[in-house]
Structure formats: C-alpha cells, structure tokens
Amino acid sequence: MIDIIPAKNQKDYLMIERLADIIWREHYISIISLEQIEYMLEKYNSVKAITQKAHQGTLFYYMNYQNTPAGYFAIEIKPDYLYVSKLYVLSEYRGNKIAKKTMLFAESMAKEQGKKSIKLHVNKYNANSISAYKKMGFVNSESVVTDIGCGFIMDDYLMIKQLD
Secondary structure, three states, X not given: OEEEEEOOOHHHHHHHHHHHHHHHHHHHHHOOOHHHHHHHHHHHHOHHHHHHHHHOXXXXXXXXXXXXXXXXXXXXXXXXXXXXXXXXXXXXHOOOOHHHHHHHHHHHHHHHOOOOEEEEEEEOOOHHHHHHHHHOOOEEEEEEEEEEEOOEEEEEEEEEEEOO
16 A cells, blocks of 8 residues: 655654655665765755755655655646656665556646646666656656756756646
C-alpha cells in the first residue's frame, strides 16, 4: 500500500531532510562528488530550504510504503505546466511502483489545475530514472547545465510529459 501524504510542518520537513540524506548519499555518490551531495542537501533538501520553498508555494509530500516513509517529492504549479522539482525513493523501496503512483498523483493534480504538461529535470547520468520517466511517457526535451554556486553545476535533461 502506497500513501501520498502532504508535508505540512517542521516535523514532516525534518523527516524529508532525513530521507534526503540517506537517498542522496547512497544514490548520487556514483554520479556526483560527496562535496556536491553535501552542498545540495543543505541548499535544497534541508529543513531550512524546504521551509523557505514551502512558504513560496512549493508543495512537499512524502510517500509511505506499507506505513513506512519511503521517499518524498515536491511540486511547483507554474502558469502553463506542473513542475516536479523533486522525486526520490529509498533504494530498498524502489521497484514497488512508488514513483509511478507519485507521477499519477502529479498528473491528476496537473489536470485539475488545467495544465497541459508536466516537466522535471533529471541528472544526465541517472540512467535508471531516465528510463523510468520514459516508461511513464516523458520525453527528453533539452540538455540543461545550471550553475548552482560554489563551483558546482547540475548537468540535467529537461523531460516533459504532454497531457491529454
């Protein structure tokens, strides 16, 4: 059983911060340096960063798999599309269709909001995620390199799913 639960307070944000710390250190160490992981955890996935983004309108959620926190995601509602700014699942829960259910949730929200597409960025070297997104109907739109400060960059693909 997969439950999608809105993150609404500091306790929820702290749980997301802890999930991020585990997921990023295990998954991204083969893709980016430990220094960049630590920088991005603080800049984008700390309680402070989550609180700030939530106050600016970003919607944060966590996913429970059989009543256990298994991952988190964030959505930004843009004028013309819905943007999935984060989607991360603990390694031991991958393969249980958590990301798929999350994307169906995002798609439903996008349609309710009258949006014509969903967009997300994915690291160019994150082959498993790219493959999963393609299976869910996303197409690779463009290559995007973003300077995130302190000498670090994000080297991503922008992927888009058009909605009916």
